[in-house]
Amino acid sequence: MLTSMLLILPLAGFLTSLAAAWIVPASSKARASGAVQKIIAGIGFAALFVFAFLAKSEIGTGYLGIPLFGLWLNFGLTQLSWYFVAMVAGISLVTVLFSLQGLRDDGRYPFYYIWLFSKTFGMLGVLLSADMLTFFIMWEVMSWCTYFLLQQGHEKAKRAGAGYLVYAVTAGMILLAGLLYVYFNVGSFDFRTIQKAFSGFGAGRIIVAMLLVLVPMLIEAAAYPVHWWLPSAYANAETGISAYLAAISTRIGIYGMTMFLFAGFGLTALNLVTANKYVSANEVLMIIGAFTMVVPTFTALFQHDAKELMTWHSIGQGGYMIVGIASSTTLGIAGGLFHVFNHMTYVSLILFSIAAVEYRTGTTNLNKLGGLIKKQPVAYLGLLFGIIGLAGIPPMNGFVSKWLIYRALILSGHPFIALAAFIATLGTILSVYKLIHNMFLGQLPERYNDIKEVGWGMRLPIIFMMAVVWLTGAFPGTVLAVVADIQQSLGLERVAYSVHGVAAEMGQLNMLVINIVFIGGLFVSWLIYLAGGKRKHIGQYDNYAAGHFLDKSIPYNYNYNFYAGMEHIFERLLHKPPVKRAEQALATFVSGTSEYVCRIFTGNITTYSAYVVAAVVVILLVLGGGR
Amino acid sequence: MSVLSIVVWIIAYPLIIFCIGVLLGGYERKFSARVERRIGPSWIQPFYDVIKLMSKKTNVSHGYMHDVAILMLLGGTMLTLYFVPVPGFSYFSQFGDFLVISYLLLIPSLGMALGVGETANPNGSIGISRALQMLAGYEVPFILTFIGVAMKEQTTSMLDIIRVQQAGGFWAWGLIAHPLLGVAALIALQGMLNEKPFEVIVAPHEIATGPMTEMGGKYLGIMFIQHLIAVPLELTLYINLFLGGASNWLEYLVKLFVLWTALISVNMVFGRFRVDSAVKFMWKISLPLAALGVIGIMLNIA
Numbered sequence: 001m002l003t004s005m006l007l008i009l010p011l012a013g014f015l016t017s018l019a020a021a022w023i024v025p026a027s028s029k030a031r032a033s034g035a036v037q038k039i040i041a042g043i044g045f046a047a048l049f050v051f052a053f054l055a056k057s058e059i060g061t062g063y064l065g066i067p068l069f070g071l072w073l074n075f076g077l078t079q080l081s082w083y084f085v086a087m088v089a090g091i092s093l094v095t096v097l098f099s100l101q102g103l104r105d106d107g108r109y110p111f112y113y114i115w116l117f118s119k120t121f122g123m124l125g126v127l128l129s130a131d132m133l134t135f136f137i138m139w140e141v142m143s144w145c146t147y148f149l150l151q152q153g154h155e156k157a158k159r160a161g162a163g164y165l166v167y168a169v170t171a172g173m174i175l176l177a178g179l180l181y182v183y184f185n186v187g188s189f190d191f192r193t194i195q196k197a198f199s200g201f202g203a204g205r206i207i208v209a210m211l212l213v214l215v216p217m218l219i220e221a222a223a224y225p226v227h228w229w230l231p232s233a234y235a236n237a238e239t240g241i242s243a244y245l246a247a248i249s250t251r252i253g254i255y256g257m258t259m260f261l262f263a264g265f266g267l268t269a270l271n272l273v274t275a276n277k278y279v280s281a282n283e284v285l286m287i288i289g290a291f292t293m294v295v296p297t298f299t300a301l302f303q304h305d306a307k308e309l310m311t312w313h314s315i316g317q318g319g320y321m322i323v324g325i326a327s328s329t330t331l332g333i334a335g336g337l338f339h340v341f342n343h344m345t346y347v348s349l350i351l352f353s354i355a356a357v358e359y360r361t362g363t364t365n366l367n368k369l370g371g372l373i374k375k376q377p378v379a380y381l382g383l384l385f386g387i388i389g390l391a392g393i394p395p396m397n398g399f400v401s402k403w404l405i406y407r408a409l410i411l412s413g414h415p416f417i418a419l420a421a422f423i424a425t426l427g428t429i430l431s432v433y434k435l436i437h438n439m440f441l442g443q444l445p446e447r448y449n450d451i452k453e454v455g456w457g458m459r460l461p462i463i464f465m466m467a468v469v470w471l472t473g474a475f476p477g478t479v480l481a482v483v484a485d486i487q488q489s490l491g492l493e494r495v496a497y498s499v500h501g502v503a504a505e506m507g508q509l510n511m512l513v514i515n516i517v518f519i520g521g522l523f524v525s526w527l528i529y530l531a532g533g534k535r536k537h538i539g540q541y542d543n544y545a546a547g548h549f550l551d552k553s554i555p556y557n558y559n560y561n562f563y564a565g566m567e568h569i570f571e572r573l574l575h576k577p578p579v580k581r582a583e584q585a586l587a588t589f590v591s592g593t594s595e596y597v598c599r600i601f602t603g604n605i606t607t608y609s610a611y612v613v614a615a616v617v618v619i620l621l622v623l624g625g626g627r
Numbered sequence: 628m629s630v631l632s633i634v635v636w637i638i639a640y641p642l643i644i645f646c647i648g649v650l651l652g653g654y655e656r657k658f659s660a661r662v663e664r665r666i667g668p669s670w671i672q673p674f675y676d677v678i679k680l681m682s683k684k685t686n687v688s689h690g691y692m693h694d695v696a697i698l699m700l701l702g703g704t705m706l707t708l709y710f711v712p713v714p715g716f717s718y719f720s721q722f723g724d725f726l727v728i729s730y731l732l733l734i735p736s737l738g739m740a741l742g743v744g745e746t747a748n749p750n751g752s753i754g755i756s757r758a759l760q761m762l763a764g765y766e767v768p769f770i771l772t773f774i775g776v777a778m779k780e781q782t783t784s785m786l787d788i789i790r791v792q793q794a795g796g797f798w799a800w801g802l803i804a805h806p807l808l809g810v811a812a813l814i815a816l817q818g819m820l821n822e823k824p825f826e827v828i829v830a831p832h833e834i835a836t837g838p839m840t841e842m843g844g845k846y847l848g849i850m851f852i853q854h855l856i857a858v859p860l861e862l863t864l865y866i867n868l869f870l871g872g873a874s875n876w877l878e879y880l881v882k883l884f885v886l887w888t889a890l891i892s893v894n895m896v897f898g899r900f901r902v903d904s905a906v907k908f909m910w911k912i913s914l915p916l917a918a919l920g921v922i923g924i925m926l927n928i929a
Contacts, residue, residue, distance in 0.1 A: 518702060565903035
């Protein structure tokens with residue numbers, strides 16, 4: 001019953017807010033329309049959040065069938081899908097709360113909450129699907145909702161949204177092929193029947209089926225080399241939407257991957273594929289994951305836009321999840337699944353902080369900002385906590401999941417994948433420092449002298465997410481408990497967690513001790529600091545300039561081309577990225593061939609009737625051949 | 628260990644390491660003076676420097692992050708220190724392995740980077756930009772050597788790695804058992820300690836003094852203290868991974884000074900690389916060495 005509410009609520013929210021938009025159109029009364037939309041969204045998403053947590057009691061029991069054209073759409077809640085449902089509900093609520101003030105009522109985004117509801121509905125539908133047909137249908141619904149969500153606002157966003165659609169439709173078609181392939185081989189859409197049938201199949205059929213379902217999941221998860229749709233699509237969306245999409249939407253691909261690998265097709269099938277000594281399915285996936293980690297993180301280094309930089313990281317962090325889950329070890333899977341949660345928390349925190357800056361300055365261009373720490377300290381702290389989490393530095397939560405993944409990779413004998421994970425972390429540190437430096441540190445440009453901190457409506461979600469990032473870092477056991485339950489429900493070994501980290505039999509990690517020792521170290525340093533003389537704060541123009549005098553007229557800042565040395569090293573790769581070239585070549589090829597195909601449509605009635613005659617002949621021949 | 632001895636160690640450990648750092652720093656200055664045919668300063672000159680800086684009357688700062696950063700710098704280094712086992716004290720090693728140590732080491736760098744950023748001096752920002760690029764340079768081979776050792780011994784715990792080396796005697800030392808990894812890590816260590824030819828961060832004359840440009844008084848003093856702790860800390864990492872750790876303090880000190888002499892001798896005869904050359908050197912010389920070593924270990928296991 002509660003499970004069905006998870007689908008009904010966002011759908012009802014979508015219809016209500018759509019009706020409200022029709023009654024109070026944004027074009028005539030922007031403010032009134034905005035207020036109505038906000039009230040509906042606030043109530044709707046808060047209720048969804050409550051129901052998502054109540055629905056935990058229905059895991060494995062609450063099934064729901066909806067008849068559709070003689071077929072049944074089956075929905076149900078599993079341990080794995082509940083984890084994602086809870087995350088979707090949680091982050092949707094926080095995003096909406098942030099947007100209440102973060103989104104200006106200027107009528108630029110009249111359908112913001114409407115598409116947010118529909119997107120949430122699509123995602124929850126995918127997560128709750130209990131058979132493959134439902135999964136495919138909800139997958140398509142979700143893709144279209146993502147498109148509608150993306151194509152709001154200015155012209156660039158519309159074009160980027162169309163780019164997303166190309167990839168999404170491709171993914172959908174491959175998934176459809178996979179669906180049909182499985183159906184013709186098994187004769188059922190039900191996962192349990194599929195699982196049973198697959199355990200008797202040979203490796204060939206399993207590999208084809210796996211490919212057909214995993215490739216769409218990797219496209220959705222923006223794995224290398226099918227990631228190119230993501231940066232422009234997310235970076236051009238409204239920042240609240242970017243946060244929402246980067247935090248959870250891309251991760252539905254990770255859900256699909258985990259589900260098909262461990263639940264949908266069954267472990268027996270997976271073991272069969274990976275039994276080969278020389279080429280194994282998990283290693284192929286791990287190599288994809290390794291590229292997904294390294295290439296996008298180093299691309300992020302050279303971005304000049306805060307949002308674009310973050311969207312590249314959103315791709316890169318997905319690589320850790322893929323590698324962890326594909327490693328098929330207890331620690332790796334735990335790390336990969338935990339990383340989904342951690343990534344959601346800090347990436348939304350970072351994008352909220354960027355949104356706060358954008359709200360006041362009107363730009364996210366990293367070459368134009370600077371020194372805002374004095375003006376927006378809360379946004380600065382939010383970004384600081386977020387980047388510490390993103391870079392995986394203790395004591396924030398990102399470290400714990402990365403630690404699990406590193407350890408799993410090293411102990412399972414994958415040194416170079418582990419190295420890739422470390423390289424990606426280093427790239428992350430470099431680029432996030434550039435992010436925080438160019439926005440908040442360095443010289444404050446004169447034009448931002450009158451800037452104020454954003455209101456409490458935006459400050460509170462930032463502070464709340466900061467607390468989440470830190471506390472789940474100090475007490476990772478709270479989330480790892482859910483992850484361990486998922487592992488058990490999938491028939492895997494449970495990760496041995498303790499409240500403060502990982503229990504001794506699976507390694508040594510106690511985040512609480514790290515936190516306490518760190519605070520102790522800070523305290524002792526503070527005492528040493530106090531032992532010195534009294535300090536005096538001085539202004540930014542009171543600075544070393546080799547004997548020269550500084551004033552307002554002199555830009556004295558280093559932020560353009562921040563990593564010149566790296567740029568020098570990667571010069572060739574940077575200007576001609578191979579994936580982008582491949583994508584452009586494909587686009588040229590498609591538009592070229594379609595030009596030829598267009599010539600079929602001559603507009604001449606005689607040619608068309610000739611086509612019809614030809615088609616009839618072909619059909620008759622085919623049918624006759626069958627007889 | 629009894630509670631009392633743990634408490635005593637917690638208080639004494641940073642102080643002992645600081646004293647060792649002072650001696651190492653003084654030794655370096657004496658050593659370079661003798662190479663240049665000077666007499667050189669006192670053996671505990673770094674200690675006098677710290678006292679001088681801490682008692683300055685003028686302490687200017689550019690804002691709260693500048694103040695907090697200096698605490699993060701020293702606090703983070705002390706935090707890392709506790710997780711590194713030395714003879715007689717390894718209480719905290721049960722709460723964190725080498726992976727934890729290598730990430731805790733980033734906290735002081737991040738702290739300094741944030742503080743320097745707030746000083747709004749381009750020389751400082753350039754220094755940080757270089758420091759982070761160097762980090763990407765030396766950390767990659769260094770971590771790969773650790774991955775190799777950890778994969779061989781099937782553990783990420785530093786204590787276990789020391790135990791294996793001490794049980795096998797001299798021939799089980801990392802440097803002897805995996806010479807390629809040992810050499811690769813040694814090159815990386817040179818970069819980690821910011822010694823020439825990888826001394827691109829502070830780079831006097833080139834970018835003023837880089838991150839230290841706007842640091843003075845007690846701020847510079849605390850940076851000095853941190854440096855004096857960080858040098859023995861990073862050398863200890865190498866000793867624990869590749870030189871068989873140490874079973875008593877005498878052995879530990881001997882290994883420290885021998886290793887340090889090797890590194891500062893290289894420092895004396897080189898000029899400074901440009902930052903991209905330094906990074907490339909790490910990736911083209913040190914990283915392939917480490918990779919070869921790791922492949923060797925993989926073949927051995929399989």
